[in-house]
Amino acid sequence: MQDEKPDTKVLDDNNLVIVTTPEYVKDSIKEAIEEHAASRNHPYATQAEPGFVTLSNETDSDSEIIVATSKAVKKAYDLANTANQNTSNANNNANTRLAKDQNGADIPDKAEFVKNIGLAETTKRAGDIYLSAHPELNPGEYFANGDLVDLNSLEGQKLLKLSHEYRRTWGIMVSGSKINLPNLFHSDGRGFYLRADNTAGKVIEDRIRNIYGTIANVFTNAPNVYGDALSYSGSANVDVGHGFSQNWLRNVMFDASKAVPTGPENNPLTITMCPVIFLGV
Incomplete structure (x- = not known):
């Protein structure tokens, strides 16, 4: 095959x-x-x-x-x-770091920072009001003149965190998107004196101790009415009998401003300082 x-x-x-x-x-x-x-x-x-x-x-x-x-x-x-x-x-x-050259000025909440490092009892706390001798305020201090600040700002939020009773006492109120600082000035621009009392924030209107008396129908010789603060008006010679006459004075006026410096309130020799509130921010 x-x-x-x-x-x-x-x-x-x-x-x-x-x-x-x-x-x-x-x-x-x-x-x-x-x-x-x-x-x-x-x-x-x-x-x-x-x-x-x-x-x-x-x-x-x-x-x-x-x-x-x-x-x-x-x-x-x-x-x-x-x-x-x-x-x-x-x-x-x-x-989140702090800049060395700011020396703590860039700390967002200075009061809380001081509290966290254990110095709260030796320093100011938020809401403290006092008089400052410095024309320039330190960081965290604000002029207590009633100015409005933004509610969402650091200082606005700090004011809002203060207790309701504190804000009521010092007239701190929210108005729209603003909140005001406390105001240590009267409506006429005069600054309040700070003094001890059982209640904080109570306004005591200006006043003086009462001085009173009555002078009427004075009969005297006009030259006997003297003094820088005294003046008279409406005199007349009045026969008082027995061959004697006296000057009758219709009004005797007293005006202290003609003798000493005066003003709208009683005050001693004064030097002023700036009222501030410490918020720490």
Whole structure:
């Protein structure tokens, strides 16, 4: 029986041409492809051409033909995330730090800060009202003249946090988006004297001790009515009998301003200071 795939015979006659079968060609090509695929005889991939790639766990390479592994990608992500978190922390830290050259002036709530470091009992507390000898107020002090401040400002919020009884006592009221500071001045502009009393904030109107008496139908010689504060009007000579006569004075007036300095209130020799309220912000 004839073999279906006889071996190719090589003839000695050089004039003959040997032709391979299609099956042989196909098998040879397949074998060559498989051999080539299994070899390293391939070009490396570029951004323009496909090819072999090399995997790497490095995160600091600038190569364009080496491919990062998932491990390298995660490492790079972790590094970036850490850097981002550090930046965020640094920004937050910078925003919440106090500037050295401000010497505490940038502390948002100075009264609370002083309280937190245990000095509350040796310092002023929010709402303290006192007289200041300084023309320039210290941080946290406000002129107690009834001025309006924004309700949402630091000083406005501090005023709002004072007790209801305190605000009622010192006339601190909310008006729309404003709230007023306490006012230590009378409606006519005069400043109040501060004095001890059982109740804070009580206004005692100005007054003097009562001085009273009666002067009527004065009979005297006009020259006997003298003094810078005294004057008279309506005099007449009246016969009082027995050959004597006297001057009758209709009115005798007393005006202290003709003799001494006067004003709308009684006060001793005075030097003024500024009334302030301490809020600590």
